[in-house]
Amino acid sequence: MVLSTKEATKTLFYHLETFGCQMNVNDSEYLSGQLEEMGYVMTRDINIADLIILNTCCVRAKVEQKIYSRAGIISKIKKFKPYIIFGICGCMAQKGKEMIKKRVPAVDLIFGPSQITSVQKLLENFKQNKRRKTTILCDNKESFQLASTPIKHQSSITAYLQIMKGCNNFCSYCIVPYVRGPEESRPAEEILLEIESLAQKNFKEIMLLGQNVNSYGYDLNLKTKENFLTLLSKVNNIKNIERIRFITSHPKDFNLDLVKVIEKHPKICEHIHLPLQSGSDTILKKMNRKYNMEQYYNIINNIKEHIPGASISSDIMVGFPGETERDFEETIQALKNIGFDSVYSFIYSNREGTLSPFLGKDVPLETKKKRLWTLLDIQKDIANQKNRYLIGETVEILVESSSKKGIEKQYWGKTRTNKVAVFTYPYQEDLLGRLVNVKIQNADAYTLYGELINGKLK
Ligand code: SF4
Incomplete structure (x- = not known):
């Protein structure tokens, strides 16, 4: 889609704010690519923007509050400049379109993560409707259209690349499977062609993205026999790509074969992000994580044995419903036993539509905060020691x-x-x-x- 003659005579600016994980960052790269193809120019200054988009996350309540507060500011700007087009997209839009419409009447476009690649069409429809009514499109079952969508990478060195979307795991605290839909893998040929093209453009590092990359290919035609291991080997063969990373892995699918593939292929970096979430088997069970601590320690031992010097990072949640002092102590013990290089830790937050609020008594906020600070302090010491160990190397x-x-x-x-x-x-x-x-x-x-x-x- 191109801009109308009248629009084309003046520079139109877009302002894009991204919340959440690397998937969202990558989605925003696709938004930028499409908008710039239409002639829009990016601006950091919200006050001169003709189009403002919030690409949202709904994994934690705190982020949602922040997004509503940004939406309030944009609504005020729009009062004085009604010609501005205001869009809210991504996970929060998918989860709460009706709520957004009610709380943010100034919004013009509401669309889910699967419609990121349709932003040109959405803008066109909105204008054709004479901007009269909010356009809403949230269908998380819509398929990937990434190969044919223009993209503007935020870095010229590392390229993010989604190999799959959605998640089938339904961890009891997580809203992602409801908003991003079921797992869907991109065909390997499409991924490899894209990486070859990135290599020609001088990108040095590829970050393969998915909610659970280890289950890549499970949904593909069995005849292709493509899975995450075969995909990694093929990416490793692409000339001029120096480093390969991937995120996120699920411990239930992280087997010895994957460890050996990392060991064998020199371009795959020795960094593994393996979300633990809790060190207590009781809590892991309630979380529906489908592994226990013994299995998690087995993976860690395999990594340490086969990939010496590998770094391991993790996500840990404190204050899951019913988490006792003893459960928390077990998490701290796991932290000390494993020695993570870094940990992204956060306080459990209740997500409407998930099972977790019904699985135990809510932990008081003060206790959650205290546990988080204890964990952060201990992890800071561990990370400091691990990093200082590298002095002289x-x-x-x-x-x-x-x-x-x-x-x-x-x-x-x-x-x-x-x-x-x-x-x-x-x-x-x-x-x-x-x-x-x-x-x-x-x-x-x-x-x-x-x-x-x-x-x-x-
Ligand atoms: S694996 Fe669990 S935490 Fe990760 S996206 Fe899927 S449901 Fe959410």
């Missing part, structure tokens, strides 16, 4: 950004193990997108600080 960094520091340039990048590393480099030469070797001189819980090893630029 030389690690490979993919350089992702830079800033000026006096006469020197400070560079920022990530190790293969997904740790952030910073170093300075006094010369003009631009290192962005390069793989360099850096000797670690200092470290804290979040960052490694080092110096470039001269002559080791790759």
Whole structure:
């Protein structure tokens, strides 16, 4: 779709705000690609935008509150500039379209994650309807249309790539399967063609995305026999791609075969994100996670045995309904036993439509907060120790950004193990997108600080 003659005579700006996970970030890249194909220009300044879109998340109540507060501000702007088109899309739109319409009457477009690739059509319809009524389209069973959709990547070094959508797991606290629908894998040929094209455009790193990448291919035609392991091997063979990452894995599907595939293929980074959620078997059962601690420890042991030096990160939730002090102690013990390199921890929040509120007594907010702070403190010490252990080591960094520091340039990048590393480099030469070797001189819980090893630029 192109803009009308009248619209085309002036520059139209769009402002896009993204909440939530990497899937949403990637969805926003598709939104940008389509809007820019229509002639819209991106702006960070909400006050000059002609089109404002909030790409939303509904995994936690706190994020939803923040989104409604942003929607309130945009509604006020729209009072003075009624020509602005205001859209709310993504998971929260899918979950609560009626509620959004009621609470945000100024909204013009409401569409779900599966309609991200249809934003041009939605805008066209809205304009054809003379902007009179809110356009709502939320069908989470609609299929992927990613291959034919323009995309604007936020980085020129790392490309996000969705290999599947949806989730069949129905963890008892999670709203995702209801809003993103059932699992649907993209055909492997389509994924591989896209990665080849990214390699030609000089992307160095590919991040394969899915709610549960380990079950990639289960829904595909059995004749193709394509699964996550075969897909990883094929991606590893693509020339000029230096690093492969993937997120998110489910422990119930993370088997020894996958560990061996990571061990065998040099481009697959030694970083595994494996959400634990709780260290208590009782809570894991209530969460419907379909693994217990013994099985989780088995995976960790396999990773440590086959991929020495691998980093392991996790998600942990505190205050699940009915979580006792003892359950929480078991989580802390697991944290100490495993020694995660980093943990994304958060307080349980009740999501309407899920089973969890009926599975136990709500834990008082004060207790939830106390548990979160205890966990954060302990994890900070663990991460600090793990990072300081690397002092004196030389690690490979993919350089992702830079800033000026006096006469020197400070560079920022990530190790293969997904740790952030910073170093300075006094010369003009631009290192962005390069793989360099850096000797670690200092470290804290979040960052490694080092110096470039001269002559080791790759
Ligand atoms: S695996 Fe569980 S937590 Fe992850 S998206 Fe699916 S239901 Fe939600």
